Amino acid sequence: MSTRTPWITTPVTADLLRGALEVERTEHGVLPHRLPARARxxxxxxxxxxxxxxxxxxxxxxxxxxxxxxxxxxPTKRAYAGVPRRPDGVYDLLVDGRLTGQAGVTGGNTVTLDMTTGSAKTTPGPVGTLRFGELPEGVKDIEIWLPHNETTELVALRTDAPVEPAPDPGRAVWLHHGSSISHGSDAASPTTTWPALAASLAGVELINLGLGGGALLDPFTSRVLRDTPADLISVKIGINLVNADLMRLRAFVPAVHGFLDTIREGHPTTPLLVVSPILCPIHEDTPGPSGPDFAALGTGRLRFLATGDPADRAQGKLTLGVIRDELTRIVARRAAEDPYLHHLDGRALYGEADAAELPLPDGLHPDAATHRRMGQRFAGLAFAAGGPFTASGRS
Structure with missing residues (x-):
């Protein structure tokens, strides 16, 4: 007697995906994008x-x-030359909103970055298969959260019963933009990045435009935020501008105003929260750029150092302290005419006491425990009664 599963293959289409702004058809399947083609x-x-x-x-x-x-x-996995390979990315399975399984996909492509030369090498690999069995009987809503740290082409979805797009949950949509810290950095899994945790605690639908190394006040990013439907918006500004040493104070202030102006063109009365940087000791008073700690790299550890000179602040070089001060002034000035604009000091999410207890392992990025703490704190500060956000539902 055959025990083969009677598979039904369902094409992966945009109506089966949440959190992606565009879906590209590729040689192998479909690739979710978080920036549309025009921005890219x-x-x-x-x-x-x-x-x-x-x-x-x-x-x-x-x-x-x-x-x-x-x-x-x-998947396309990222590796660093001379550093132990990272674990495979994690897929989180939620059944009716509850985490019930986790797994990874082996194989795939690997991009190896050489921090000493700045070069990158891509090694191709095969398609892998993820399997979740023994799911509960009856009708249920399934979510499979894709790895936050692996480019993922979706090739085929097979089930032993038909599937249909999950119904609109009717929750408020929270659109968030930030750096690799918002992207997920070293969180344990995709549902435990700090924005995902905060969204779960608040009961909102997350669209995460946290872009590792990419929170740079780019005009195309502000236009994406402007054009994306949302009930709540937050932008976390600062660390990438310092560690990339991308602009000076003279350019920073009008760039922030322009970024917020563009968002307001599409969302004139949407609650908009500007979040300044969390504590990062290497860049509090020392400008960028950040660079690899080659001594640590020689021992197989990835760490970062601030390579700027504190004296260069006099010439307008940015530090996290400078950025926090300016964001406080910018939001206060604009809020006089924009009652829906709010500010949150990032050190309320991760500050000096946290750094003493949970130091940033590589000097820049929070670990899994810190992501949990930041998610809980953001939910309590932003979504609580009287906070800048509300989780009461879609406006």
């Missing part, structure tokens, strides 16, 4: 291309009676 075409930075294609906050969402499912995927 305006910047040739390979770091941005890698970051926006890593599906932080993107999830498959469908309703089904299936008790077993398989997902074929082609």
């Amino acid at each position: 075409a305006q910047c040739a930075d390979p770091q941005l291309a890698l970051a926006e294609s890593q599906p932080s906050g993107v999830r498959l969402a469908f309703r089904t009676r299936a008790t077993v499912l398989e997902l074929d995927a082609l």
Whole structure:
């Protein structure tokens, strides 16, 4: 007697995905993007291309009676020369909103970055398969959150019962933009990045435009925020401008105003929260750029150092302290005419006491425990009664 599963293959289409702003058809399947093609075409930075294609906050969402499912995927994993390989990215399975399984996909492509030369080498690999079995009987809503740190081409979805797009949950949509810290950095899994945790605690739908290395006040990013439907918006500004040493104070202030002006063109009365940087000791008073700690790299550890000179603040070089002061002034000035604009000091999410207890492992990025703490704190500060956001539902 045959025990083969009677598979039903369902094409992965945009209506099965949440958190992606565009879906590209590829040679292997479909690739979710967090920036649309027009925005991607305006910047040739390979770091941005890698970051926006890593599906932080993107999830498959469908309703089904299936008790077993398989997902074929082609991941692109990132590695660093001379540093132990990172674990495979994690897929989180939620059944009716509850985390019930986690797994990874082996194989896939690998991009190896050499921090000593700045070069990158891509090694191709095969498609892998993810399997979740013994799902509960009956109709249920399934979410599969894709790895926040692996570019993921979705090749095939197989189930033992038909699937249909999950119904609109009717929750408020929270659109968030930030750096690699918002992207997920070293969170344990895609549902435990600090924005995903905060969204879960607040009962809102997340669209995460946290872009590792890409929170640079780019005009195309502000236009994406302007054009994306949302009930709540937050922008976390600062660390990438310092560690990339991209602009001086003279350019920073009008760039922030222009960024916020553009968002307001599409969302004139949407609650808009400007979040300043969390504490990062290496850049509090020392400008960028950040650079690798080659002594640590020689021992197989990835760490970063601030390579700027504190004296250069007099010439307008940015530090996190300077940025916090300016953001406080900018928001206060604008809020006099914009009652829906709010400010949050990032050190309320991670400050000096936190750094003493949970230091940033590589000097820049929070670990899994810190992501949990930041998510809980943001939910309590932003979504609580009297806070700048409300989770009461879609406006």
